[in-house]
Amino acid sequence: MTEELQRGVLKTWKDDRGFGFIQPDNGDKDIFVHISALKGMARRPVRGDVLFYQVGRDAGGKFKAVNARIEGVELMATSAKISKKWLWIAFAALGLVSAAVAAYAFWVNQAA
Structure with missing residues (x-):
């Protein structure tokens, strides 16, 4: 709705x-x-x-805070998250390489 930054005090907070x-x-x-409006903050907000x-605006048209930050609180360093899909691919590749090495070792021992 607006690009302008607003300032205010957190009056109430239900952390749970x-x-x-x-x-x-x-x-x-x-x-x-x-x-969710406080993404990347180093800590959760507290009253005051x-x-x-x-x-x-939310889906129902009510006003809400977005792109919020807490004064004086640093942003957390973003960590590179690896998706589960890539972990499965890596494990599958490792399994295939291990199987190939085992088969080669077996073949070398049979030939000798």
């Missing part, structure tokens, strides 16, 4: 459910924030944190 409400500095109504965020 991963959401809370921000009290915007500009006096607007409280805005919903979900943990200052948040910077953009405003978006």
Whole structure:
């Protein structure tokens, strides 16, 4: 909706459910924030944190915080995740190579 960064204080936070409400500095109504809006933060938010965020809308048209970050909290270094598909391919390749080496060793021992 808007590219402009808003600032507010986290008024409530339900850590077990991963959401809370921000009290915007500009006096607007409280805005919903979900943990998914805080991707990459080094820690989870706590009540009283200052948040910077953009405003978006959910599927029902209600306003929500998006692209949020906690003031003074670093972003975690992104780790390169290997998908399960590539792990299975690597294990299968390792199995095939192992079988080929075992077959070759067997063949060499039979020929001698």
